[in-house]
Amino acid sequence: MNIALWIVQGLLAFMFISAGMMKSFQYEKVKTTMPWAKDASKGFVAFVGVSELLGGLGLILPWATDIAPVLTPIAAIGIAVIMLMAAVFHARRAEYSGIGMNIILLALAVFVVIGRF
Template identity: 45%
Template sequence: MNLALWIAAGLLAVVALVGGISKAFIPKEKLAKTAGGGWAADASVGFVKTLGVLELLAAVGLILPAVVGIAPIMVPVTAVCWVLLMAGAITTHVRYRDGAKFVVLTSIYLAIAAFIAWGRFGPESFTG
């Protein structure tokens, strides 16, 4: 179970890193032209950049606290925050009619984060 949680956290950290880099460093206008990125056209630059920074922080928060042993409780807390972020992303993809593939993919990310939160708050807690 511990190995599965580490793999899930690593996978989700990569997803968060890629998403964060794209939102933080790619111009909003270019993001708005990508598949599933139509929402960016209606969002402010600050909002898009903030989402990018939050995703970068999530990438760090899913891995680093456990690796260095400082505040490892932040791993499941970060996973819960990711669940909330993905709930918003699902809502946005539905609202903008981006297609089922984006809703399904985002739902998978949400489920992985929920698994991490459950596992790290529960049976494979770093504090136990």
């Protein structure tokens, strides 16, 4: 079970750190690749990016370093909340193609929450 949790944590961390870096530091690229970013302010996109970046780091660092390991499942809860809100956001905008990935990432984050608590 521990190996499965580490694999899921690594995949989630990779996805969220890379997405967070792009949203935080490459706003123009985000505007061209993500339709919702055209309608959002630069500050909102950066906020989402920093949240994803910190969440991705929180999935790995606390548990790996054994410094406040309770922060890992808390980070997974934060990731799950972000994915739930993203699914609602995309549903309201009728962007149904991205909701499936939001639900998959939500399920993986919930798996980490349950496994690490």
